[in-house]
Amino acid sequence: MSTLRQDPTTRQWVIVAPIRADRPHQPVPMQRPELSELDPSCPFCPGNEDQTPPEIARYPKDGEWEVRVFPNLYGALTGDGSVARTGPPLFRQMPGVGSHEVVVESRRHDARIDQMTRDEVAHVIQMWRARYRELIDQPHIRAVVVFKNFGTLAGTSLVHPHSQIVATPVFLPRLLRRMDVATRYFDENGSCVYDDVIAAERQAGRRIVDECGNFLAFEPWAATSPFETWVTPSFHQASFGDVADEEIDDLATILIRTLGAIRRACGDPDFNLVVFSAPSNGQTDRVFHWHIKIVPRLSTTAGFELGSAMNINMVTPEDAAEALRTALVAADAIP
Numbered sequence: 001m002s003t004l005r006q007d008p009t010t011r012q013w014v015i016v017a018p019i020r021a022d023r024p025h026q027p028v029p030m031q032r033p034e035l036s037e038l039d040p041s042c043p044f045c046p047g048n049e050d051q052t053p054p055e056i057a058r059y060p061k062d063g064e065w066e067v068r069v070f071p072n073l074y075g076a077l078t079g080d081g082s083v084a085r086t087g088p089p090l091f092r093q094m095p096g097v098g099s100h101e102v103v104v105e106s107r108r109h110d111a112r113i114d115q116m117t118r119d120e121v122a123h124v125i126q127m128w129r130a131r132y133r134e135l136i137d138q139p140h141i142r143a144v145v146v147f148k149n150f151g152t153l154a155g156t157s158l159v160h161p162h163s164q165i166v167a168t169p170v171f172l173p174r175l176l177r178r179m180d181v182a183t184r185y186f187d188e189n190g191s192c193v194y195d196d197v198i199a200a201e202r203q204a205g206r207r208i209v210d211e212c213g214n215f216l217a218f219e220p221w222a223a224t225s226p227f228e229t230w231v232t233p234s235f236h237q238a239s240f241g242d243v244a245d246e247e248i249d250d251l252a253t254i255l256i257r258t259l260g261a262i263r264r265a266c267g268d269p270d271f272n273l274v275v276f277s278a279p280s281n282g283q284t285d286r287v288f289h290w291h292i293k294i295v296p297r298l299s300t301t302a303g304f305e306l307g308s309a310m311n312i313n314m315v316t317p318e319d320a321a322e323a324l325r326t327a328l329v330a331a332d333a334i335p
Helices: 118-136 174-189 191-204 245-265 303-308 317-333
Strands: 004-005 015-017 057-059 067-071 099-104 144-151 160-167 207-211 216-220 229-233 269-277 291-296 312-313
Touching: 004 216, 057 118, 067 118, 099 118, 118 144, 118 160, 118 245, 144 312, 174 191, 191 216, 207 245, 207 317, 216 245, 245 291, 303 312
Parallel strands: 015 312
Antiparallel strands: 004 015, 057 067, 067 099, 099 160, 144 160, 144 269, 207 216, 216 229, 229 291, 269 291
């Protein structure tokens, strides 16, 4: 039988209907082209730096770069300026100020996070954090989203490993929803809903995928799509910008392991990765908990989802967690 599950962090319902999947753990692998270490035609490859907008940041600062950041040539938001709203209430608008940056994650055209070293991924995370801190401190910015699209189904247009960061002059609707639910939960229970979810998941055990140091990977109780996976600090922390230097290696490790498990268990799917974070502004420190959501593109949003804003998930989170744990065990057994 199918069941309806409610996400405690959004109060939204999800239909979990495994009967709709024929063989959920044996999908057809994505066909990906063979990539070379260097592609002379790729604007993100070394030697083609003049094909991108001027650099904002790089690591290391001197010598050959490992990670580069520059404005998106086709940025959704650009620059600073007035954020005044204009027009009547039903036709409200404002200038598209903000920023849209590209983070090139490796010199190698064929690199992938799950195949990079811990140090290489740590340098990418450090750059995400540095840009997040820089952007969220700007007076006209209300939210910063760090995200990665991998594969055509996830919305990427260039295969060279990269992620993006968008800073907006308005609060984000999805974050506002989560903040509202988290604030109400804190007011009613005196605790952070994410802290309570993590404690409950640890006690249940069935949906835990992996744990590295102070970071946990698990399948959420009301996952909206097959193999939706969260990576989160096991300690309370509201803002991604507050991640300490000494925590980054563990975060890099669990990210590599989790993405590798998804790749092996799900046939190398396209995926989206998004960092959900609340700015450090007083009471939100107590009610919110930053986390990374990874969504493999294994299903398609169709008419019911569009008409209802309710998702149908054909793989139970418990089955997904078991498949990912099995993939991790198999990978750990390889000499």
